Amino acid sequence: MIFTIGPMVASLVFSLTDWTIGAPAKFIGLDNYDRLAGDPLFWKSLNVTTYYTLGVVPLTLLAGFVVALLLNQGVRGRSFWRTIYYLPTLVPAVASSVLWIWIFNPDFGLLNSLLRQGGLPTSSWIYGERSAVPSLMLMSVWGFGNAMVIFLAGLQGVPRHLYEAVAIDGGGTWARFRHVTLPFMTPVIFYNLVTGVIGTFQVFNQAYIMTQGGPNNATQFYIYYLYTKAFTDSEIGYASALAWVLFILVLVITIALFRNARRWVYYEIGAAR
């Protein structure tokens, strides 16, 4: 906890100062936060990031869950398939970003050349203002392997005898899924949901390596904006204020998710609530 709390407090103090690297820090109270409210790029970055999160999190969860269910069947070559589906997650962020820059390239990229061969209309992908964020969503969902692996591990914990009980009561596949698998998986679904939201709100690599926030600020993700403020414009005070706004925002969302979870997450121990 020391590794976390110390730096957190330091950044809170920074956020109350007008501190630009090279000049002495000056205490200015809440002025940074005031400035945020009137900063169109702040609102833009918040919008872009929220849009991205709303797209990526549900899609990743759904893809991960469905594939985990499929791969948990007694299909032959299961190890092989699992590895295939997990492969994208193994590629280091820098390498996968470089790889996708090519895939998205409108002229010699993989996607447009496939579309052309199929006689379909092509897209400008990350180079178009409207298509940039959906393109990055596509790339992120490609890496649903982590969610899938967690779901797979979770599926192993579902007690087998309950399936037998459903079968005795005359329930079919759907009843088994609905009354046994799904309730037992809710803690794991919840985990993937919370960490997915926390993670996607902090997306940075793609914006940094692939688009630099462009075109026309279409991929001005929150952390990327924060990063440019801190390390390009050297405005540490303002960047710290940005960080704290994001922190409070994610905190509120997480608390809301935990509260809401009481209604649908099923635990073996009632005391855990």
Next chain:
Amino acid sequence: MALWIVLGLGGAVMILPFVWLVRSALMTDNQIFISPPEWLPEPFAWSNFTGAMSSRPFARYFLNTMIIEVLVVTGTVLTCSLAAFSFSRLRWRGRNLVFGLLLTGVMLPYAVTLIPTFVMWGSLGALDTFVPLTLPAWFAGAGGGVFNIFLFRQFFLTIPYELDEAAYIDGATPWKVFWSVIMPLSKPVIVVVVIFTFIGVWNDFLGPLLYLTDDSKFTLALGLAGFQSTYTAQWGFLMAASLVVILPITLIFFALQRYFVEGVTLTGVKG
């Protein structure tokens, strides 16, 4: 059969970018940028691999990475599972409050805590050693480790509490319950944490970049990135090196994932 077709189609989509990586790794730079793109290298540019591997001491980087891996993976699994055990199966005052506080720690963008953390390690004289990269793992992961505690906790919460009670009635201590009841039933999640932690360290770029300066202490990821800045124009080299770095973890994942199959049957527990 239908399942096979679905998996095959999905798998093809998943692997396509990877195939793209492989074919690029085997092409000369001239061929990579041809439009419309070609799928087969002509000729196969194996020299990308030999060139990439001999340009840097990758064996040394591999050894450094493995030292950090062993220390971090062991520390993370032991301390995070223990913390999660405390958060899910022991009752104490303020338990949920402390857990909540821990979770908030990962919500502050890491870019912000970067500088203060760096200054802290500097004042402790730990720069250019493996200490900043390995020691936090022995304190329940610190920072990102919170996700592991959360993951363990969510799994522990699905294990029937009757098992603990039965063990306590037999005179077991909490330690005994942790080691002999909970951990053996948690193999799938332990494997997940091992895999995630292993890959995290393997691909971690920022940590080694900040703390290591001496080339003989570099990790694979750092070597790969340095590679990228040295050979910005040589895409084939970069793709070949990336492939060499990805291959070992792919094999490790392939070997580890079979432990998911050893499911928990929980016989003898009647809900």
